[in-house]
Amino acid sequence: MPTPDRGHPAETPPLDPLELWPLLHRRLNRLSASSAELPTQLHGIYQDLAQVLATHPDDSLFVLAQMLQDPHHGYSATHALLAATTCLLIAPSAGIAGAPLDALIQAALTMNIAMRQLQDQLVLQSQPLDVEQRLAIEQHPLDGAALLRKVGVMDMTWLSLVADHHETPDGQGYPRGKLVKDPLQHLLRMSDLFIARISPRRTRRGLAPNIALRNLYLEMRDHSGELSALFAKQMGMYPPGSYVQLNSGELAVVMRRGERVNCPLAIAITDPLGAPLSLPLVRDTQTPAFAVKRSVYHEEVRVRVELARLRERL
DSSP: OOOOOTTSOSSOOOOOHHHHHHHHHHHHHHOOTTOTTHHHHHHHHHHHHHHHHHHOHHHHHHHHHHHHTOGGGTHHHHHHHHHHHHHHHHTGGGTOOHHHHHHHHHHHHHTTGGGHHHHHHHTTOOSOOOHHHHHHHHHHHHHHHHHHHHTTOOOHHHHHHHHHTTOBTTSOOSSSOOBOOOHHHHHHHHHHHHHHHHSOBTTBOOOOHHHHHHHHHHHHHHHHHHHHHHHHHHHOSSOTTOEEEETTSOEEEEEEOOSSTTOOEEEEEEOTTSOEEEEEEEEETTSGGGOEEEEEOGGGOOSOOOHHHHHTTO
């Protein structure tokens, strides 16, 4: 958990996830990669993120998942916040704490700092990457670490995580083709890959979370099997904010992770014929009649969901 930040404003941030996550998104977007204040400002974001996640983990995942589905919202900042959130949720069960945890979360917030504008652009781009874009992508881990050093970051774990977040245990990653066997880097890379895969692009829709998690586990099991299993357990196959069709035929939105990875607490928002429910209904998916039948893509949903209203049903 981060230590008190003397440079952070004294006012108490709102703890309601509906208010705080958009606020943190704006603060992260405003950070200048060349400002000497970046480490202090970033630490303040980390503090507030950790505080709201400790008290409202599922509501936080809900808000971030909904934000992720709107690339016009600013994909780079949403990706960074969700990466930090997933790492912070999973790290304790993986035995990651103290200074290594601080470095991990700050690396999650800054791993793409050298390509923030390009990252926002690419999710809206329909044409193939050009040569300049490819080079920027290949070099952004090293460029990001260099930017952080310039503004005074001296934590070598933080810097190495940013520089190596696209490297792999078999040496097939980039930009240097290093063989990386660090659990911190593996967790950061898992978070990065998972979020990228469930995120929509102009040219494709995002993968369903359960498919993304299954693929991630299969890819990681030979070198990080225990960690990838923890990742799936903590996130759930159907994380809050995702949509599912139930055995009842109803369309539901996931509100809470369940004790079992495939049995979340959900709220039905349409009847079996697809008509919106005037009064959303809580569904325990451990009950066979309301078990999850399949994931539903965000683009298929025609009903607007409001977290504040749905929370009243819990």
